[in-house]
Amino acid sequence: MFDRRQIRQGSKYLTDESKMTGRADYVVLPNDEAELREAMRINHSKGNRMTVSAMRTGVCGGCVPTDGYVLSLERMTGVIGIGRDERGYFVRVLPCTTVREMNSLLERRDFDDLADITPGAIESLRSELVPWLYPIDPTELDGSIGGNIACNSSGPRTFKYGPTRDWVRRLYMVLPDGQGLDITRGDICADGWRMTFPAGRELYSFDVPRYTYNDNVKSAMGPRFGKDMDLVDLFVGSEGIFGIIAEADVYLAPWHPTVSLIAFLPSDADALGMIRDIRADDGIGPEFLEYMDGGSLDLIRRVRTDDPAAIRIPDLPDCAGAAVFLDVAADGTEDSRIEAVCRMAEAHGGDASMIWCGRGREDQGRMRDMRHAIPRSIFEYVASLKGTMPGIHKMGTDMAVPDDRADEMMSFYRKKLEEAGLEYVVFGHLGNNHPHVEIILKSMDDFEKAKAVYAEFARKAVELGGSPSAEHGIGKIKREYMRMMYGDEGIEELRCVKSVIDPKGILCPGNILEERR
Amino acid sequence: MRFVVFVKQVPDTMSVTVDEDGSLVRAGVPSILDPYSELALLRTLRIRGDDDEVVAVTMGPMQAADALRRCIELGADDSFLISDRDFAGADTWATSRTLAAYAGRYACDACLYVFGGRAIDGETGQVPFEFAALMDVQQFAYVTELSREGDGFVAVQDYGTFTRTARVPKGSVVAFGNVDPNGSIPNADGYLRARGHEPHILNRIDVGLGLYSVGLKGSLTRIASTRTVQSARRNMMVEITDPSKAADIIIREAGSR
Numbered sequence: 001m002f003d004r005r006q007i008r009q010g011s012k013y014l015t016d017e018s019k020m021t022g023r024a025d026y027v028v029l030p031n032d033e034a035e036l037r038e039a040m041r042i043n044h045s046k047g048n049r050m051t052v053s054a055m056r057t058g059v060c061g062g063c064v065p066t067d068g069y070v071l072s073l074e075r076m077t078g079v080i081g082i083g084r085d086e087r088g089y090f091v092r093v094l095p096c097t098t099v100r101e102m103n104s105l106l107e108r109r110d111f112d113d114l115a116d117i118t119p120g121a122i123e124s125l126r127s128e129l130v131p132w133l134y135p136i137d138p139t140e141l142d143g144s145i146g147g148n149i150a151c152n153s154s155g156p157r158t159f160k161y162g163p164t165r166d167w168v169r170r171l172y173m174v175l176p177d178g179q180g181l182d183i184t185r186g187d188i189c190a191d192g193w194r195m196t197f198p199a200g201r202e203l204y205s206f207d208v209p210r211y212t213y214n215d216n217v218k219s220a221m222g223p224r225f226g227k228d229m230d231l232v233d234l235f236v237g238s239e240g241i242f243g244i245i246a247e248a249d250v251y252l253a254p255w256h257p258t259v260s261l262i263a264f265l266p267s268d269a270d271a272l273g274m275i276r277d278i279r280a281d282d283g284i285g286p287e288f289l290e291y292m293d294g295g296s297l298d299l300i301r302r303v304r305t306d307d308p309a310a311i312r313i314p315d316l317p318d319c320a321g322a323a324v325f326l327d328v329a330a331d332g333t334e335d336s337r338i339e340a341v342c343r344m345a346e347a348h349g350g351d352a353s354m355i356w357c358g359r360g361r362e363d364q365g366r367m368r369d370m371r372h373a374i375p376r377s378i379f380e381y382v383a384s385l386k387g388t389m390p391g392i393h394k395m396g397t398d399m400a401v402p403d404d405r406a407d408e409m410m411s412f413y414r415k416k417l418e419e420a421g422l423e424y425v426v427f428g429h430l431g432n433n434h435p436h437v438e439i440i441l442k443s444m445d446d447f448e449k450a451k452a453v454y455a456e457f458a459r460k461a462v463e464l465g466g467s468p469s470a471e472h473g474i475g476k477i478k479r480e481y482m483r484m485m486y487g488d489e490g491i492e493e494l495r496c497v498k499s500v501i502d503p504k505g506i507l508c509p510g511n512i513l514e515e516r517r
Numbered sequence: 518m519r520f521v522v523f524v525k526q527v528p529d530t531m532s533v534t535v536d537e538d539g540s541l542v543r544a545g546v547p548s549i550l551d552p553y554s555e556l557a558l559l560r561t562l563r564i565r566g567d568d569d570e571v572v573a574v575t576m577g578p579m580q581a582a583d584a585l586r587r588c589i590e591l592g593a594d595d596s597f598l599i600s601d602r603d604f605a606g607a608d609t610w611a612t613s614r615t616l617a618a619y620a621g622r623y624a625c626d627a628c629l630y631v632f633g634g635r636a637i638d639g640e641t642g643q644v645p646f647e648f649a650a651l652m653d654v655q656q657f658a659y660v661t662e663l664s665r666e667g668d669g670f671v672a673v674q675d676y677g678t679f680t681r682t683a684r685v686p687k688g689s690v691v692a693f694g695n696v697d698p699n700g701s702i703p704n705a706d707g708y709l710r711a712r713g714h715e716p717h718i719l720n721r722i723d724v725g726l727g728l729y730s731v732g733l734k735g736s737l738t739r740i741a742s743t744r745t746v747q748s749a750r751r752n753m754m755v756e757i758t759d760p761s762k763a764a765d766i767i768i769r770e771a772g773s774r
Contacts, residue, residue: 010758261705304699314699335712342705357590357708362529362549366702 002035004028013070016056016063017140018477019382020393024051024065031075033172033180033246040244041178043069049506052240054096054144059394060475062151062239066510071244073146079105080247082125083117089125089132089252090169092117095146095245102145103133106252117249132252135161137288138471139372146245151473152220152237156288158471159431161253165224165236172247173235175199176502181243188231197231206500211490217400218432219467221485222474222494222512234497239473240508242501257330258287259338260364262356263345264320268293268426270348271322272410275430277344278326279403284337289431290325296374296427297323303377310377313370317354325371326431330359374427378438385441392441393477395450397457400434401466412460413437420449434470458484474512482512518628519570520561522593523616523648524554526577526584527638550584552696553633555591559701560693561631562592564665570594572624576604576615582716589711590703596716597623603721606733613647615731618724620652628687629670634658634694645692657685659694 007013007024015021028043028050030036043050049068056063063070077096082089092115093102105111109131111122125132138148138155147153149171154163161167170184179200188197196205213224223238235243265271271291278284292300297320303310324345328337342352358364375396382394401409410426417424417439428436437457439450458468458481468481483491495513498505509515529549558573565571573588575581576599585596599619607615620630630652635642649656662673663685670685675694685691703711721731729735753770757763 259708311698312700314701335709338705338709342709352705352709355705356702357705358702359708361547363702366700 002028002030002039007070012056013053013072014064016058016061017379018059018061018064018393018475019379019386020061020064020477021386021390022051022061022064022066024068024070027053027070027072029072029075033076033174036071036073036076036174036244036246037178037180039071039178040174040176044177044504044506047504047506049509051508051511052150052244054147055098055142057140057143058147058151058475059396059398059472060151060469060477061393062473062475062508062511063147064476066476066515068506068509073144073244076246077101077144079114081115081117082111082121083249084121084124085118085169087169087251089121090117090249091134091252092170092247092249093145094247096144097146098142098144099134099136099138099148100141103141106133107131107255128254131255133255134167134250135253136164136167138164139375145248145250149236149245149248149250150239151471152224153473154218154220154471156290156429156431158218159286159288159429163218163220163471165233167251168232168236168248169251170247170249171232171235171245173243174246175243176504176507177202180246183231184249185230185232190227190229190231192227195229195231195234204500206497207493209490209493209497211486211493214465214467214485216402217466218429218434218470219400220398220469220471220473221467222482237473239475239511241498241511241513243507257359258327258364259330259334260327260356260358260367261325261338261341262367262370263324263341263350264297264317264354264356265322265324265345266319266349267321270350271324272407272430274324274344274348274350277347278324278341279431281340281344284326284328284340286326286328286431288325288327288429290371291427291430291435292323292325292371292374293426294321295423295425297321299377299425300370300373303373307373307377307380310369310373312366313373314356314366320354324430325367327364371427374425375436375438378425378440382441389444389447392444392447394438395441395447395454396436396438397454398434398436398470398472398478399457399461399466399468400429400432400470401461401464403433405464405466406430406433409433409460409464409466410435413457416453416456420453422446422450422453429470432470433466455480476510479510479512479514518566518568519572519624519626520565520629520631521572521574521620521624521627522554522558522561522588522631523644524558524573524575524584524588525551525633525636525638526575526581527551527636530637548580548583550587551633551636551638552700553636553693554584555587555633555701556695556697557631557633557691557693558588558591558593559697560660560663561629564663564670565592566665572596572627574599574616574619574624576600576607576612576619579718585716586711586714587703589714590707591701592707596714597719598716599719599724601720601731603728603734604732606736607731608736608738609641609643610647610737611731611733611735613644613651614735615724615726616644616648617651618726618730619719620648622723622725623719629685630654630688630690632690632692633696634660634692645690649690652690655686655689657683657689657691660691661693661695663691663693 051065053063080092138153423440573593632645
């Protein structure tokens, strides 16, 4: 029998990294898939609304309950086994396994307790010259793989490896009524625009929504529907509204060493110019391409002095007004690529002595710490405001636009924020034209202004052919942008699918789709 | 002017784990440039003038060349690796004698001999001062800051209860007593320079020492025995939201031990 506990006020189950807070009566804590199915079967029959939660690292309130129960998968963690198919090795994991745990085990080749999903896979992987790892870096390595799949998260390495969706091989889903559904990519596909699939004694059938999923930019705007779509893609990016991930197979890629570079430049314009040059140069081939504006560097300088987690970050050059962060593969040709990066930095006011160049776990870890200190300090800052401003939550953009509209979007961000008199920092995945503009809120008045400005950003991103949510998903905070992107018709199509799979509307209410009361 | 910085390669103690029996697991632990050595090098690089040369030197096995490459990445101009099977088992005295022999033969004109005050793997803190005694030069311990003054140097020494600012004559030994918690990351210039760098390798004959002056044979100390100390630990995790109640629990637990 699954464990069920009462939730108290201020419980960790009522919030996530967005610092949005919700309400719920109980948390249900299944230990395995059987308990998960039992929990869903019982609560489905009672009509109890269930919000799925795992590591609570999301930033859009996806795991924040509006009422009813929280279904926390925190006990369903660990790597089950390793297999191999024509594409390569894959790993089978429970939903609350973190990317850090998974890759740590794969790096150590600690396979003794794992099952061979396909015969000889473990022995074969053990004999590989280099470890094979899950290559998607969702930035937050302590987030669960189930959450990553549910949101189709990506992170900086999308620049090279694409989003999470491309790495999902198989899902074992538990549907709202407790039925199990085991699907491998290629097993079940839509017949044109009609999807039909069996689960237990039920046969589900619905028209595939025809809204246009934007493949031109990085996007985490709901499921990617399409003609003849694979059923796996219904669940990737649907944020738990159709089913709960109880197990997943994700593909691995061979590890290779890299050299990390952070080029410090005099101004934001120089850094943006250098990023344009790197993208235009076919020879450098970065694994990711990140940007930190002057405000972000100032934020890092401030947190270095009082945040124990930031103590490993070395002194930043005083004259640095912006920075460009990239990794290049250390494949024997990296020297010429590093020299090319140095030349580009020189063309934009920098020089080789102002480029950090790290190899190995220690240096690269510290460079990564520096980049991650920006969002982490903002999360902590927003959390510190909750005491006096309970309704506040983080206001950071997550929008991507096509290559030729990146400059226009960046100018629009700055113009609107300055007109509104809001303080902000810009950092993130400029390689994918996907910066995070984090608004530094100081009052509820700022919060209201920020919400209005944010809506303008989303409209502009859509107008420019981009996505208002590139990697964080929709959750409860960005629902209005779904409508902005797909229109009323697209939302109604999605709602029709929901009504077929979850007619009682008990699973993850309020995620992606607004509730009809 | 030439600055000679003596450095050490050490196991990364942050990567050392403890097995079920409480023994240290050393297998697979990466080696790093000792953080005390790194700080000594970085502080020396800060005061280097345009015509100066900073030379990194270490005594150790051949893989210690990695630590010297790291020094080049960080900005050193050249490096020497003093390596010989005969050096194995050297205590602080034999190590100091080997380094002094190197200095006497290859770096007797150095304006400063710079050390990390100790190393994270040994914590003996004796080598700089034994080296100074053998070289018959002045020694400055617990140095936190080093700067140039005219033709000489000024060191700030932190003795814990007081600090002392001292003029440092040329040819002295300076030992830095702390590490930089923030550390340093090489720049692209250093990285590219180090890619083609190979340290000069010197053996026992090169430094001019006899077999009974180096390694275990030249050591004054002998390890009679070692034992692992087992400490019983009791861990407890309490989830509590009230800070005052949490403080009460800590006080009660601390008092019961």
